[in-house]
Amino acid sequence: MKPGKIQFTFGLGQLRKYIFLRYCLFAMGAAAEMGDAERIKSTIDEIRGRELKILIVDDDDRFRKSFCFKLKRIYKAQVDDVDRGRKGIERIEAGYKYDLIFTDIMMPQMTGIETYYEIRKIDAQIPIVIMSAYSSSTEWQKALELKDVTLLHKPVPNDELIEVLANA
Numbered sequence: 001m002k003p004g005k006i007q008f009t010f011g012l013g014q015l016r017k018y019i020f021l022r023y024c025l026f027a028m029g030a031a032a033e034m035g036d037a038e039r040i041k042s043t044i045d046e047i048r049g050r051e052l053k054i055l056i057v058d059d060d061d062r063f064r065k066s067f068c069f070k071l072k073r074i075y076k077a078q079v080d081d082v083d084r085g086r087k088g089i090e091r092i093e094a095g096y097k098y099d100l101i102f103t104d105i106m107m108p109q110m111t112g113i114e115t116y117y118e119i120r121k122i123d124a125q126i127p128i129v130i131m132s133a134y135s136s137s138t139e140w141q142k143a144l145e146l147k148d149v150t151l152l153h154k155p156v157p158n159d160e161l162i163e164v165l166a167n168a
Helices: 012-028 034-050 060-077 085-093 112-122 138-144 156-164
Strands: 053-057 078-082 100-104 128-132 148-154
Touching: 034 060, 034 112, 034 156, 053 060, 053 085, 060 148, 085 100, 085 112, 085 148, 100 112, 112 138, 128 138, 138 148, 148 156
Parallel strands: 053 078, 053 100, 100 128, 128 148
Antiparallel strands: none
8 A cells, every 4th residue: 555545445335324423422412422323313314204394594695505515415405595684584485394494583574473473373393493693682582482483503513403303
């Protein structure tokens, strides 16, 4: 073997499982033990098997696209995304059904709180997650008063995302 070359002594399937387990460890923090990784892997496998239908409402294109990619790739979710609250509401009014909606709190034209209230007029049961990078904002304080919503800080921590998806 030439210097600088890496030789794998296991197959591609084993490599994928190793990478997936490493992601699970990363998802729960570096201190997670192997038993935790197996539990997390089991939870992620359960989430993947459900093929959740998720709507992302966020005006930040980079965040929205990367979050969609993560949900599709890791959790096998069916994801729609829009850049405005009004567009999300129009999708729901058009009959699209979702298991979970993630919305940013600070958006132009219609805030995440306003989007939340409009969605509740259409569907009072759908789980809604409101996200923000600004937990000191007035909108965040308003969101804290809502009883049937989950609040997440951006960037969304992997362990909190897993918990939200598992409970959707």
